[in-house]
Each structure stands twice: as structure tokens, then as C-alpha cells.
Amino acid sequence: MDIFVARQPIFNKNLAVIAYELLYRDSDKNYFNTSVASNIATAILLMNSYFHFGIDHLVGESTAFINFDARLIHSDIPQLLSTKNVVIEILEDVKPEPHTLEKLERLRRDGYTIAIDDFVLDYPYHEILNLTQIIKVDFLSNSRDDIKKICFKYRKQGKLLLAEKVETHEDFEWAKKLGFDYFQGYFFARPHMIKSKDLTGSSSQFLRLFDALQESEPDFKKITRIIEIDVFLTYKLLRIVNSSFSLGTQIASVHQALSILGIDAFSKWLSLASLQSLSKSYATELVKTAMIRSKFLEYMAFHAASLEGHEDELALMGILSVIDVLLQEPMTEVVKNLPLTPDVKKTFLGEENLYLYPYQLCLAYEQGDFSKLEAYADMIEYDLHQLSLDYIDAVKWAEGLFQYMNDLDNEFVYSN
Structure with a gap:
């Protein structure tokens, strides 16, 4: 099975890179539909490949954002990673089952930073949201009015806001004026x-x-x-x-x-x-x-x-x-x-x-x-x-x- 690992930069307001999201997938198109046992086996394979490549080679001294679904969280794979240079990025479809919340609470106690991915205004799982420090707001799935509401609501709660899927410099400048902290997308690679x-x-x-x-x-x-x-x-x-x-x-x-x-x-x-x-x-x-x-x-x-x-x-x-x-x-x-x-x-x-x-x-x-x-x-x-x-x-x-x-x-x- 092949593991593909790439990286996408995350910028601050000054266009300095502060992190990379590691994008990965195996060649099995049915990866997310397999049984728990095979899912854990794939997770172990993924992490072995991750360590084989070396996080220092992928992100240097920056932080790595890494996606985790519920079954990967349950497998305790996140605990293998450093709290210093890794952000645990929770997929938006992870549900607040008791076991999942328990694992996330443990990660917070252990000093991990947790982010929620592809956030939209009507995201229903507030129990998970309360455990996150970073909200990644999807700029393609939210209207501008919804993005304004998200920004206004969650900045008051002390959340760090990351604008993701920012495709143009106009969107970058608009998000910066709204008060977003971080920015992700290929806007920086376009005139x-x-x-x-x-x-x-x-x-x-x-x-x-x-x-x-x-x-x-x-x-x-x-x-x-x-x-x-x-x-x-x-x-x-x-x-x-x-x-x-x-x-x-x-x-x-x-x-x-x-x-x-x-x-x-x-x-x-x-x-x-x-x-x-x-x-x-x-x-x-x-x-x-x-x-x-x-x-x-x-x-x-x-x-x-x-x-x-x-x-x-x-x-x-x-x-x-x-x-x-x-x-x-x-x-x-x-x-x-x-x-x-x-x-x-x-x-x-x-x-x-x-x-x-x-x-x-x-x-x-x-x-x-x-x-x-x-x-x-x-x-x-x-x-x-x-x-x-x-x-x-x-x-x-x-x-x-x-x-x-x-x-x-x-x-x-x-x-x-």
C-alpha cells in the first residue's frame, strides 16, 4: 500500500509560515470504510511512514497540523506525537461520543493543541468545539455573512481562527481585516x-x-x-x-x-x-x-x-x-x-x-x-x-x- 504525504503552508498575518498541514492518503480508495481493525492497521502504517519520512524533514522547526478521524483518536496514535510541534486536527464529522470526548479531554490535559477542521456556522457538536483551541473556517463552504458571524462569535470566546481554502489575495486581505489569526490555501502562489x-x-x-x-x-x-x-x-x-x-x-x-x-x-x-x-x-x-x-x-x-x-x-x-x-x-x-x-x-x-x-x-x-x-x-x-x-x-x-x-x-x- 502506498502512502502519499504532502504539506500545505499555514501563514500568520505577516505571511510568515508558522505551520504546515500534512496531507496524506493511502492508495486504498476504501480506507475510510474499512473495519476498525484494518483501520488501526492502516493508521500504524501511516504513522510508520510519517516517522520514516521524518517530521523534521517535512516541517523543519514549524508545527505540523495532522488530521485525525474518530477511530484514529481511539487508537491512541496521537499520543505518539510531540506536544511541541503537532496540532491534532479533528475532522468535522467526528461525533461527540463519550469515548471520543474522553480521549480529547486527555489530549488537552497532556498539553496537545486541538483544532477543528472545515468548520461551518451550523456545526452541531459543541462538546468537541469546547475542547479545541483553533477553529479552521472553511472559506469555500461558508458565505461571507456566515464567516463574519463565526468570527464575531468565537473571537469573543478566545478561539484562534484559521481561514482555510483561501484562494485569492482579496480573500486573504478580507480575512485579515476580520481578525483571523492564520491563513491556509494557495492564494500566495497566484498573482x-x-x-x-x-x-x-x-x-x-x-x-x-x-x-x-x-x-x-x-x-x-x-x-x-x-x-x-x-x-x-x-x-x-x-x-x-x-x-x-x-x-x-x-x-x-x-x-x-x-x-x-x-x-x-x-x-x-x-x-x-x-x-x-x-x-x-x-x-x-x-x-x-x-x-x-x-x-x-x-x-x-x-x-x-x-x-x-x-x-x-x-x-x-x-x-x-x-x-x-x-x-x-x-x-x-x-x-x-x-x-x-x-x-x-x-x-x-x-x-x-x-x-x-x-x-x-x-x-x-x-x-x-x-x-x-x-x-x-x-x-x-x-x-x-x-x-x-x-x-x-x-x-x-x-x-x-x-x-x-x-x-x-x-x-x-x-x-x-
Whole structure:
């Protein structure tokens, strides 16, 4: 049985990530209809996979929100988890049976934080609600009037309110004004401004460099000159190619780095560094998302028969998948100004081609839309047994690299 584990960020009002909800499902479509015994067996399998992946790799120093139904609560699985970095998220259909309430009361006494999932105004189980500290308000299932009533009523009771399934920045801003504490959804990964972002400094260099690197025969001297006029980018890139993430060779100049690493390898690191510089005023989670997608798609290409030899293009596609948000322009406009291959452009426009299905598989997994995984995987001859492993490896790689690049930022600031 396959276990799929993904994560979805939860933000505070300042768009800082404070937690991740772990989205998981096994490949058995009848999981929620099995007997108690098989349900507990599946729960044990789930938790073994959870511990195998490692919560530190999935959420780092953040908190993990994990869903539990009544039978999982009865199995005492929650007690295996830490009170410090786990929120017990109760599904909305859990009923206040005496045994269930007893288990929840014990969790509260033991110091666990409890949240109620997919909350709506007419939620009937007040006994459970009284035991929760966090209410996750479903923005798709409640009207705006109902959301206002929920906010007004439960803020007075001292509950923390989390707006979930927030799909647009307009909804995020509205929820913030209402007084919501936390926010969840893919609003942060969509453009929300009509006016395009003004690019300065390293941000504008990214487009120049990308254009130069995509030429049929890239000019080393031209690329070197572009990099060298940006002291911060030069410093970061030279340190990266000297780091444990590269060849371990001491690099004395940008030109030497290009010569030793080659255009393909250098282009990958350049894209990452430039992407980070574009995001200085934006949620850092967006950069992590791009890094994870890039490595996830690259791993996918390694393991999918139909994608052999396409690793570099898929990795680049992952990095560029958030460029529309960073530039605050529709992707249809962004791709017009970038020298991308026809298949990459078609993918971003949702048109049929070789890269569309791995890209859709990546997005579906990321968003917990697990029902579509098998169909997309079949289209690219990809073994679903590999999917969670590739995703977790991509998360670990992205988190490590992101931390390293942030350390370089701080080192650069302090040394000047």
C-alpha cells in the first residue's frame, strides 16, 4: 500500500509560515470504510511512514497540523506525537461520543493543541468545539455573512481562527481585516496585482542572465559581465559553487565557475539565486515552493521512462513556475518575454505536450489532490511507489539549500 504525504503552508498575518498541514492518503480508495481493525492497521502504517519520512524533514522547526478521524483518536496514535510541534486536527464529522470526548479531554490535559477542521456556522457538536483551541473556517463552504458571524462569535470566546481554502489575495486581505489569526490555501502562489512589479538590481539581472543562458551557444564572457556588475549576486554564486552543494572546487572568478561547472549546472544555481533575489519583499514560502517543484520534477524525470533526458528542462520549469507571481503578471504575458522551448511554454499555458502531465502531477501532489495522481503518473510511465520518496527528498533538498542561501545573505550583510 502506498502512502502519499504532502504539506500545505499555514501563514500568520505577516505571511510568515508558522505551520504546515500534512496531507496524506493511502492508495486504498476504501480506507475510510474499512473495519476498525484494518483501520488501526492502516493508521500504524501511516504513522510508520510519517516517522520514516521524518517530521523534521517535512516541517523543519514549524508545527505540523495532522488530521485525525474518530477511530484514529481511539487508537491512541496521537499520543505518539510531540506536544511541541503537532496540532491534532479533528475532522468535522467526528461525533461527540463519550469515548471520543474522553480521549480529547486527555489530549488537552497532556498539553496537545486541538483544532477543528472545515468548520461551518451550523456545526452541531459543541462538546468537541469546547475542547479545541483553533477553529479552521472553511472559506469555500461558508458565505461571507456566515464567516463574519463565526468570527464575531468565537473571537469573543478566545478561539484562534484559521481561514482555510483561501484562494485569492482579496480573500486573504478580507480575512485579515476580520481578525483571523492564520491563513491556509494557495492564494500566495497566484498573482494578485494588476500593475506589474518594477524590477531593480538583481531582479532585473535575472531576466538578462536567463536570456543569455538560453542562447544556442551561450557567450561565457557576456554572462560573466552581467553577473560581475552585481556584487551581491557575484558573492552568493561564488560561495555556492564553492560550497558542499557543488563540486568542492575553489572558485576564484565567475568565469572560472562557468568554465568548471558548465552552462547547465551553473544555470540551475543562477536561477535559484536570482529567484530568491526577486522575492525579497514577498513570502519566502513561494521560493521554497519553486525549489521543491524544481527538484521534484527533476527526480520525476529520472524515474519516468518517458521523460529520460528531460531532467534539466523540467527542473527549470519548476523554478519558473512561480515567476508570474513574483513579477505580478499573468503567465501568458511572462512567457512571451522569455526564450523558452515550445513545450515549456505550452505547459505553462495548460496546452497538451510532453511536460504537461509531470507538471500537473507535481501540482496535484503538492495540493493534496491525490485522486488524480494515478492518471497523471500513467501518462508518463512513472511508478507511484516512487512519488512520496521523490517529494520528501525534494523538500529536504530545498529546505537545506534555502537555509544555506539565507546564511549567505546574512554573512554578506554582516561583512559589509
